[in-house]
Amino acid sequence: MTAPAAYQVTHLDALEAESIFVMREVVAEMERPVLLFSGGKDSIVMLRLAQKAFAPAQVPFPVMHVDTGHNFPEVLDYRDRRVAELSLQLVVASVPEALASGLVRESADGMRNRIQTPVLLEAVEKHRFNALFGGARRDEEKARAKERMFSFRDEFGQWDPKNQRPELWALYNGRHHPGESIRVFPLSNWTELDVWHYIARERIELPSIYYAHEREVVERDGMLYAVNDFLPARAGEERFKARVRYRTVGDASCTAAVRSDADTVEKVIEEVAATRITERGATRGDDRVSEAAMEDRKREGYF
């Protein structure tokens, strides 16, 4: 059997086809899926894949934003525009509301990454979501390298890394009992560079903070943090202007920027291709807590 060269697809096409397959499996087999949408580039790519998977029909599930209250305004604007354009149903799981109601308490360091988890789990329970699409990629972090496409969570939302279901071929097992759920990661096999190539190819608009801009920052633990309402400069920290962009977009109090002149998608691709530091290593204070910081958060139900 000799195949003409024409019957080949590029790696981006193969990744896209796999992600679309995964999303369709979920919608075909699970009653109440939801897509976790942070306004970050991975969730934006995931939303584009969802549009493609079900076209010409609408995206057949709501999106959920876990709102820490520490937002970049550019990202919130983006979220609201996208939701309106695609006539999506938006569910906001609000950390400030959960703080007010006493569900969670502010942590000592002021970071809200860890307290997002109970808020997420409460919203999942309230809306009876049983499949949560997340934009996590296996190249991001070593605990994620062993994550499944379909990742089972018990009734407490916990991940048990030593007790994962084997995942063979493209046969994903989404079966679960009431109260349990499945986290689904359609971008598992994508790398940061793949995501950027796809953004370029599909001409996907991103929140402006992903591209180089001037911003007032302080340097803390070797990382550049934007000075804002949630993150005032500490005593002794010097505020200065720098040309930066964000490689990841998370809670504004623990996401750092990197120095960059990349103000177009092409320049970002060049920069990402040449960079020698992982995106979480460069920009996420929340992963620096310990060697197993991500694993610990994932076990508790973090996304």
Place this chain on the structure above:
Amino acid sequence: MTTTEVQARPMDLLRFATAGSVDDGKSTLIGRLLYDTKSLFTDQLAAVEAVSAARGDEYTNLALLTDGLRAEREQGITIDVAYRYFATPRRKFIIADTPGHIQYTRNMVTGASTADLALILVDARKGLVEQSRRHAFLCSLLRVPHLVLCVNKMDLVDFSQDVFERIADEFTAFAAKLDVPDLTVVPVSALKGDNIVTRSENMPWYEGPALLHHLERVHIASDRNLVDVRFPVQYVIRPQSRVVTDYRGYAGQVASGVLKPGDEVMVLPSGFTSRIAAVETADGPVAEAFPPMSVTVRLEDEIDISRGDMICRPNNAPAVAQDIEAMVCWMDETRPLRVGGKYAIKHTTRAARAIVRGLHYRLDINSLHRDDSAGELRLNEIGRVRLRTTVPLLADEYRRNRTTGGFVIIDEATNRTVGAGMIVETA
């Protein structure tokens, strides 16, 4: 690498599985591939160096790169399949890195199920060991189309051609007894970098390519089955909208074959025939669909089709069968597979229940001896099983089609995936 270079040549994707234990130098090999293709980041390396130093390792233990879980670091073992990524300008690679000791068979079978290529390592000083034969057998059982044997640590045998050829000959003879369509043997030193990315000057007698060169160029396009049209229907798209009316499309990923508008097709299990009106994607209609494309197929006639049905050709169809003969690898530690046991099955996009009607034999994967007195299959055991399903499966032999020939077995009480099946015969 500039942007224009990045975009100039379309890259394709190669998935490969690696097998072996830490002793064979597998982690060193993967670490070297990642490092030499600039896919390893300085903060990852720094973290590994720091942990190595804290543990008192004498060298930077690259195994720590892949051993991400706390228990693995504490116990110095690898628990599960880890996925790694690197790319060269020609190809993107996905490595399914499977551990050598714990739950070996389960992990290897999982990693091999999606692999285009498997990479087996042996230590040149030790030659073939039981484990090397086991690896080769599992690759052949899972129909991995390309096999690469890396004879590692050549630096420790003075880069001896004799040592290499003895091992290569022995392995080639063993592989001949299996179903291994393509075998390449490369002498390497992962630690020193010989024949990994560039050809080694220490082994002028070796005329083949360096490992990375082979991985970049091994021809995988022909591994896809473009002959047998198999389109498992995944989901029926029916927009509830005022703009798009009367739309009915069958969404799925092409398992094999080529689908074109105008082709006559048959839908199973009903047997109704129609013609393809259009093959669509969100970016517009396409002239042809082939694996691994995810598309939406529209037919000229309105026939009742739902998830789990299969679109094929009238003169080339899979079996419609409730009695299935399969090789099964058991993956559950708590309860063994027993004759009379009832399970859930997932095969393509189809769900069924099945009862185990018979266990013909259990296979000793070291000696390939068949034990026909076996009464059950325990964790990591492989045997030939006869199943009866509640609804017909639309199935091909696994050797002809890895997508329509493979299935998973699920415990209906625990919902765990407990077995992997490869169809040998349908009746």
